[in-house]
Amino acid sequence: MFKLNIGYPHKREERTILDLMATSAPDLRVEPVIEPKQIIAARNVVNEIYIDDRVKDYIVDVVWATREPASYNLRLEGLIRYGASPRATIYLALGARAHAFLNGRGYVTPQDVKSIGPDVLRHRIIVSYEAEAEAVTSETIIERIFAGLPVP
Numbered sequence: 001m002f003k004l005n006i007g008y009p010h011k012r013e014e015r016t017i018l019d020l021m022a023t024s025a026p027d028l029r030v031e032p033v034i035e036p037k038q039i040i041a042a043r044n045v046v047n048e049i050y051i052d053d054r055v056k057d058y059i060v061d062v063v064w065a066t067r068e069p070a071s072y073n074l075r076l077e078g079l080i081r082y083g084a085s086p087r088a089t090i091y092l093a094l095g096a097r098a099h100a101f102l103n104g105r106g107y108v109t110p111q112d113v114k115s116i117g118p119d120v121l122r123h124r125i126i127v128s129y130e131a132e133a134e135a136v137t138s139e140t141i142i143e144r145i146f147a148g149l150p151v152p
Contacts, residue, residue, distance in 0.1 A: 001091045001094070001095065001120065002091070002095065002116070002119040002120060003119060003122050003123040004119055005122075042101070045101060046094075046097050046098050046101045047097070048106075049097040049100050049101055049105075049106055049107065049108060050106060050107040050108065051093060051096070051097065051107070051108045052107070052108070052152075054152035055096075055108050055109070055110060055113065055152060056093070057152070058110055058113060058149070058151065058152050059089055059092045059093055059096070059113055060089055061149055062092065062113065062117065062121075062145060062146070062149060063083070063084045063086070063088045063089045063092065064083075065145045065148075065149060066080060066083030066084040066088075066121070066124075066125050066141070066145065067080075067083030067084070068083075069145070072145075072148065072149060073148070074144060074145060074148045074149075075144075076141060076144060076145075078128055078130045078131075079127060079128055079130060079131040079134075079136050079141060080125060080126070080127060080128060080131070080141060081126045081127060081128040081129075081131075082125070082126040083124075083125060084121055084124040084125055085124060087124070088120055088121055088124045091120045092113055092116070092117065092120050092121075093108075095116035095119070095120050096108045096112040096113045096115075096116055097112075098116075099112040099115050099116050100112050110151045110152055114146050117142060117146060118139060118142050118143075121138065121142050122138050122139055122142065123138070124138075125138040125141055125142065126138075127141065
């Protein structure tokens with residue numbers, strides 16, 4: 001669903017990792033922080049988060065812009081080898097619902113889509129050799145798409 005970019009830990013965090021794990025017998029006990037039934041209940045709530053038709057259309061336009069950027073007046077000629085598949089459409093909607101839920105809202109905004117968009121799309125857009133030669137990444141393309149598409 002997502003491809004998250006996770007950086008290195010801070011120096012203090014790395015020291016904690018060292019203190020806890022640099023042994024042949026680390027303490028691997030895990031304490032639950034939530035019950036499975038609470039996760040299922042939260043998933044059910046996320047599924048009920050409202051997405052307006054205009055936001056749904058925006059999601060479809062974002063994905064289609066990865067396939068046919070010229071149709072959206074985006075100057076990305078020759079930079080995209082393969083655009084995002086329909087799974088991107090599905091996961092943009094699900095991710096936007098989850099983002100709205102985590103922000104305490106019962107509805108999705110275009111900003112929810114933009115917030116999770118790079119995490120959903122970065123591994124679903126295959127850049128061309130030309131793009132690679134120009135150091136254009138899928139991240140760059142995603143930024144251009146979100147900057148160039150009108151927001152409902």
